[in-house]
Amino acid sequence: xxxxxxxxxxxxxxxxxxxxxxxxxxxxxxxxxxxxxxxxxxxxxxxxxxxxxxxxxxxxxxxxxxxxxxxxxxxxxxxxxxxxxxxxxxxxxxxxxxxxxxxxxxxxxxxxxxxxxxxx
Amino acid sequence: xxxxxxxxxxxxxxxxxxxxxxxxxxxxxxxxxxxxxxxxxxxxxxxxxxxxxxxxxxxxxxxxxxxxxxxxxxxxxxxxxxxxxxxxxxxxxxxxxxxxxxxxxxxxxxxxx
Numbered sequence: 696x697x698x699x700x701x702x703x704x705x706x707x708x709x710x711x712x713x714x715x716x717x718x719x720x721x722x723x724x725x726x727x728x729x730x731x732x733x734x735x736x737x738x739x740x741x742x743x744x745x746x747x748x749x750x751x752x753x754x755x756x757x758x759x760x761x762x763x764x765x766x767x768x769x770x771x772x773x774x775x776x777x778x779x780x781x782x783x784x785x786x787x788x789x790x791x792x793x794x795x796x797x798x799x800x801x802x803x804x805x806x807x808x809x810x811x812x813x814x815x
Numbered sequence: 816x817x818x819x820x821x822x823x824x825x826x827x828x829x830x831x832x833x834x835x836x837x838x839x840x841x842x843x844x845x846x847x848x849x850x851x852x853x854x855x856x857x858x859x860x861x862x863x864x865x866x867x868x869x870x871x872x873x874x875x876x877x878x879x880x881x882x883x884x885x886x887x888x889x890x891x892x893x894x895x896x897x898x899x900x901x902x903x904x905x906x907x908x909x910x911x912x913x914x915x916x917x918x919x920x921x922x923x924x925x926x927x928x
Binding site: 799803 | 853919920
């Protein structure tokens with residue numbers, strides 16, 4: 696079935712790095728833009744980053760610009776989020792989501808999320 | 816402060832109709848970028864409820880409907896049921912001088928009385 700599964704979360708100290716992965720299956724990964732969305736404890740959804748179907752365009756939310764990098768490997772059906780210089784305020788559940796189309800529209804398939812905790 | 820503004824909470828009795836508003840600006844909804852709606856039950860991932868302003872994905876009851884007008888959008892739920900109790904988010908695209916971005920509303924908690 697169509698699904699995306701996140702991995703790579705954990706507890707990390709402030710200033711360190713972490714890389715999240717999102718494995719896609721059941722659909723043509725290279726035909727869809729992809730997103731990372733996070734949710735801090737008790738808070739609403741916050742968009743993190745998006746990437747076009749072919750990786751040629753990427754977009755970032757202001758809080759992560761310059762620290763996070765979204766990328767994809769269409770040969771491996773996998774989406775990544777490289778997170779550097781992590782801060783306490785990056786603590787959240789990180790969701791991977793499939794876009795409805797090739798560029799940025801809405802998100803029709805969501806993973807269960809992976810938890811990132813930034814703490815000393 | 817979210818780019819898209821939603822009421823923090825709404826409530827209604829079973830069987831009633833409620834609406835959730837999503838107010839944007841000339842750089843997002845007002846620029847005719849599409850609006851999408853998500854439902855999130857506590858402890859679960861969000862689920863797409865309405866896409867491209869008015870379209871229900873397969874499996875979403877026709878009790879849910881979406882609309883867009885000017886720089887705002889609305890989600891209407893008729894025949895409220897206990898399982899509708901959840902958080903609801905609107906989402907669109909924003910394009911301004913500072914760049915392009917995906918934007919979410921702050922979320923609305925629906926309580927079924």
